[in-house]
Amino acid sequence: MTAMTRLTLLAAGIALALVAGTVLAQREEQLLDGGWRFSKSDPGAAMNPAFDDGAWRPVRVPHDWSQDEPFSAEHGSGNGYAAGGVAWYRRTFTVDAAQQGRVARVAFDGVYDHAQVWINGHFVGGRPHGYSSFQFELTRYLKTDGSANVLAVRVDHSRETDSRYFTGSGIYRDARLSFTDALHIAPWGTYVTTPTVSATKAEVKAQAELINAAATPRQFTLRAELVAPDGRVVAIRDSQTRLAAGQRRTLSQTLAVHQPQRWSLDTPQLYTLRHTVLVQGKLVDQTRTPFGIRSFRFDADAGFSLNGQPLKLKGVCLHHDAGSLGAAVPVSVLERRLQQLKDIGVNAIRTSHNPPAPELLDLADRMGLLVQAEAFDEFTPTKNKWISGWNVGVPGRQGYGEEFAQWSVRDAEDMVRRDRNHPSIVMWSVGNEIDYPNDPFSHPVLGNKYRPAAPPATDLVRWGKPLVDAVRRLDPTRPVTAAMASVEMSDAVGFGELFDVAGYNYQEARYAGDHVKFPKRVIYGSENRHDYRAWAVVRDTPYISAQFLWTGFDYLGEAGRWPLRAADFGLFDLAGFMKPRGAFRASLWSDKPVVYLAAATASATQIASQSGQGTPLLDQQKRAKVAEHWNWPAGEPVVVSAYANTPEVQLWLNGKLVGTQKATDAVEGILSWTLPFEAGELKAVGLKDGRAVAEFKLQTAGAAARVALQRIAAGKDGVDQIAFFVVDAQGHRVPDAAQKLRFELQGPVEILGIGNGNLADVDDPKDADHAVFEGRGLAVLRRADPNSPARLRVSAPGLAPAELPL
DSSP states (O other): OOOOOEEEEOTTSSOEEEEOOSOOOSOEEEEOOSSEEEESSOOTTTTSTTOOOTTSEEEOSSOOGGGTSOOOGGGOTTTTTOOOEEEEEEEEEEOOGGGTTSEEEEEESOOBSOEEEEETTEEEEEEOOTTOOEEEEOGGGOOOSSSEEEEEEEEEEOOTTOOSSOOOOBSOSOEEEEEEOSEEEEEEEEEEEEEEEOSSEEEEEEEEEEEEOSSSOEEEEEEEEEEOTTSOEEEEEEEEEEEOTTOEEEEEEEEEEESOOOBOSSOBOOEEEEEEEEETTEEEEEEEEEEOOOOEEEETTTEEEETTEEOOEEEEEOOSOOGGGTTOOOHHHHHHHHHHHHHTTOOEEEOTTSOOOHHHHHHHHHHTOEEEEEOOSOOSSOOOBOSSSTTOSOOBOOSGGGTHHHHHHHHHHHHHHHHTTOTTEEEEEEEESTTOTTSSOBOGGGGGGOOTTSOBTTHHHHHHHHHHHHHHHHOTTSOEEEEESOHHHHHHHTSGGGOSEEEEESOGGGHHHHHHHSTTOEEEEEEEOSSHHHHHHHHHOTTEEEEEESOSBOEESSOOSTTOOEEOOSSBOTTSOBOHHHHHHHHHHOSSOOEEEEEEEHHHHHHHHTTOSSOTTSOOTTSOOOBSOOOOOTTOEEEEEEEEOSSEEEEEETTEEEEEEEGGGOBTTBEEEEEEOOSSEEEEEEEETTEEEEEEEEEOOOSOOEEEEEEEEEOTTSEEEEEEEEEOTTSOBOTTOOOEEEEEEESSEEEEEEEOSOTTOOSOTTSSEEEOBTTEEEEEEEESOTTSOOEEEEEETTEEEEEEEO
């Protein structure tokens, strides 16, 4: 077997050398993570190879410059008061003569936004949409004589108030360089489906788009192999064909798998489609595409089923940021967040409101999560973009809507091409709340809210139908949907009829009536509140297949007035700590025994109960902010809330039984007791058949005494997630602690982001000094060399420090 070309980073860290073996056969791919130079400026000649970038800052990609600069009220609330602007990235690499005649491409998973790309001073392409993945061919302009190649990328996020939520800025997802033979499988050129699936046999249809970029015809064999989860080849099919010079063609092959291991939430088994291109028996290209063998169905009367089994989608909406990390999120952080959601019973994700990082979908495939993949938050014209605070003042009107008419079909097509092999995806959404009344579309059906001067709602169909057609053309195996904010207005113009399944945002009151009015319509909750009643209607109504809570995690942007930088709708906060409402959701959705305690003063809960909105005794906006601690004024009447799924719950205070309640005593899913505060230990015990199956404790904390550290996760990507706490002498978290801590690192390790969950935290997330909020926070660190020792030391005046080896 011939030696494969190796891709080696030079010691300087800024050049990529390709060292050839005797014969180059297979495709090669290299992450372009290190070696970039960055400048937050806009020099007109930065695309030229001779341009001097010696003074530019070295960075690693993914990189989000919005997290590098001070947050300020001048930047706008929609984007979390983060900076935009214009910046350049440059990277130098060398390629030797062995690559001559091969096809070279550079690929970007996401650049926000208005990216333009040059190689050796030649413009090779651009992409306005900041969430679309794209690639450009470099072959024509690439030097293969060992001299330097210069890749330059200009990013224009000068329209920094262009979104209703945080976007980030820069090359915030992975970038890659690849080389293939002139005869090769096209980027995103594989497509695998399972037309028929049963417990005994599955039919697998494998498609590959082939390109012959050579100047002569090529005769070849396309081999399709199905590799089982255990590595065995279980099916193989060869097809011989010929491509003329410059020709592209899609070839289809059908294979069978006997006794298939079906992909499901509990057993997410993944097969691999291995496509090999052979010329006279020699391998010239090969791709590997993971996929799952599974069947699913949405039914207007019976809801959703997976592999023939009924299933409720217990979903959450997720934005793409991760608190202190901004938009450049390591895969291990994504993995931990998805696992946290899965642990409380979540089984579905809505990628609100844009295509996600490819790694998120890979994780969903492996972990057993269903996905609604969404394309856009607006059509054209643009939606309101709040600048001085959510629904405050005069909004801006910049955004993707300015590019929509020219780019939307292409962007939707590329989303589908890139992601259609993921078994986790069960729906394609072409938009979120595109029909929000008067933002911007309007219609007489709105009555006295109708705005005749606004764009007509008939444009919803004008712009929506081409998207739906494009998605169905590329993937007829999945339903197309949209998350509708005004079903009334959408139905008045036929927008709702475009879709295979209809997403209702916050319109549970319409379910029953619309099921009668549109008996063939598949209805589900595409965006929903956290309160009990919103879930109960899904749980108790067979034809409602799903609920997607807004949101799984707090997210940057869509913020209130400065200094608030984020929105607090999540089950988990910005730093990834579970909120009381996360535990409440676990009590409704988890299959494991759950009991949890939260508390609030009786006066606060009385106000919340009288609001008439949502579930009392839950930490929701404009409701009582129940908290997970037992530190209250002495003698103050306190309402204790228990979130549990056990048949009975006992409440104990300092070893004395306060009382026992049954699940049937719950009001909107919550058990509660009112008692005067007494310091000590408050404990809930969940009982089943008289036996304790779950337990939860709250302990009164004393004065702050020391810092405590806990490693939450250590990823294979070299990223450590370290929780830090201010605790009393006994190790109990001090819930009102707000000290600023000093983070000292020893060894080859860097701070990626430090956060504490506070929506108003405007400190530099990469600074070595950061405060706790409610006595805690999260530091995300990256080790440059896993084999070299490193340590973290955290201290504060008046507290005993803590150290942790990394």
